[in-house]
Amino acid sequence: MSKLRIGYRLALLSLVLTAGSILTVLFQRGTLPPKGLQSRITRWWHSSVARSLGVPVHVHGQPREQATLFVSNHVSSFDIAALGSVLPVRFLSKIEVKSWPLMGWLATRAGTLYIERGGRDAAAKTNRTMAEALSLKHNVVLFPEGTTTDGNLRRFHSRLMQSAVDSGAHVQPVAICYPDPNGSLVHPAALFVGNMSFRNLTKRLLTATNLEVDIYFGEAVSAKNKTRDDLARYSEAEVRRLLGMPPTLDPG
Template identity: 40%
Template sequence: MSVWLPTAPCTPQGCATHRQATAGPVRAAVRLLAGLAAVASGVLLAPFAALLALALGAAVRHRLTRCWARAVLRAFGVRVRVVGVPHGLRGSLVVANHISWLDIPLVAAVLPGRMLAKSEVRSWPLLGPLAARGGTLFLERDRLRTLPVTVAAMADALRAGARVAVFPEGSTWCGRGQGRFRPAAFQAALDAGVAVQPVRITFSPTGAAAFVGDDPLLASLWRVVTARALTAEIRLLPPILPGSRPDRRSLALAAQLAVASDSANLPSLSVHQCVSSMPAATSSVRTPS
């Protein structure tokens, strides 16, 4: 790993644990199989969804993406709370803190669009082909000279009216702390003249969802499906409008402070006022700066 790549102090042993009551092994196994089946269905149906979206427009693609992402979260036993509503501006750069691989379907369930991910994701079973077919923009994090090309591709997508989602911490944190927002991706918003939509993601219990350090994916999957009443909240903060910040560093800092300030002032999860809610079924993805 290159020394310049962002890292978090979180470790599986110190952060990815929880003491709350857990679901039984049978229910956990059912959730695991259902979740994997939901992901696999996305891979199989992606070509048909792409053809349908080509014929009927991007709105159809977004609707299908929301339905699939919600199905994945429900299958894994995750309840979702949404606070706030998306702004109506054309095109936006969505930036969120990063806790878990669950962040990806969570953002897609509320703000579907194109994701920025590390190039290694292409080779992942199931998720790799799905990400590629879903229009994911890939970045080779070990090759700095490719960064301007990726930023230019992001700007082109934003100019075309697309929504692009990024986790600018560049690494997963457990949710009890937050990393610095790297400024590179914010240049695309400046070049395209679009708004930045800060998003705050929280999980309860936090340790069950955290996917940090060298945590194996299978171990993280099992923690998720064995957690009882695992709840994800996605909070849509006021957008940062075009022209309100002069450069990418100040824009990144403004988004980072918005997310961090929201975290510091939030009441406990149980008393959050929610705009909408998605119940669960009854039954560190590390990204670039």
């Protein structure tokens, strides 16, 4: 890719980040209901980030509109921009992000829900926070693998799916895929695994060619009369189906 094209992408991304900061100051209030001005601004900002990097987002299937726990595989930090461009959702993040300069403030104002790792009551507190958001008819995204991957699906942990059970919300599986023209599981520019830094990921996204993302929405189910383990097994199986992967051999 030419230096001129890279410079153009970088300038456009800087402009989008600046505009996002200004709009956040003016309009964001720390929550993200499924409709209204806050939702439209946030989706516009995520879409603009994707466009500035030259990454088209293709949607397959129909997402629910509200009170839904979207359960997704996790490939890249770019997953957040991709999902945020098509859904009015609140994301989960580790509590440390809240103290990051600028990004932490932006995340908080955009309605991010924070996870406190470790401690006896950490999961229970997070479930209560998520259940409260779902009860308000907000949407929440959960990455149950617990980390980004190289495209191979890891086991879906069920602990935080208790929030859907407690709130009586719906659960909708989501599969994210970054097709690689060379046949790998994931386009190398999207990978965010191991000791990779966010700065390095941004550099690769700025210089990437033929990078796009496909988002597949599976069949939503009600969490009523189901256990969190039921929801985890169903979500993992549905994501595997959407990605064209064989079912897991371990039913547990």
